[in-house]
Amino acid sequence: MALRLSIVVIGFDMKRELPRTVVSLLPPYQQGVRHDEVEIIVVDNGSAEPVCRDWFPEEAAIRVERVTGGARRRAWRSTRVQGLRVPNT
Numbered sequence: 001m002a003l004r005l006s007i008v009v010i011g012f013d014m015k016r017e018l019p020r021t022v023v024s025l026l027p028p029y030q031q032g033v034r035h036d037e038v039e040i041i042v043v044d045n046g047s048a049e050p051v052c053r054d055w056f057p058e059e060a061a062i063r064v065e066r067v068t069g070g071a072r073r074r075a076w077r078s079t080r081v082q083g084l085r086v087p088n089t
Helices: 017-024 071-078
Strands: 005-011 038-044 061-066
Touching: 005 017, 017 038
Parallel strands: 005 038, 038 061
Antiparallel strands: none
16 A cells, blocks of 8 residues: 555654654554554654664654754655645744
C-alpha cells in the first residue's frame, strides 16, 4: 500500500513523553490506517539527550532527525506524502 499519511512530531527533552505520543499516533490507536501507510518523522530540536530510534516500535516507519533551530520547517520538507499542504505559520 502507498504511503497515505506523514506525521511530524517535534520534541525537546521529552524522553518519557515522546515514545508514548508516537505510539498513540499508530494503529491500533488510529483506525482506518495500517503501519505501512503512515510515516512518522520525529524531530529532536536539540535535546540534551538525543532522541534514539530505539525508543519507538520497530514495525513503524519512524525517522528521527536532529536539528538545532528551524525544526518545523525542516520537518515539513522531510515528508514524503504527495500533495501535502504546509500551513503558513
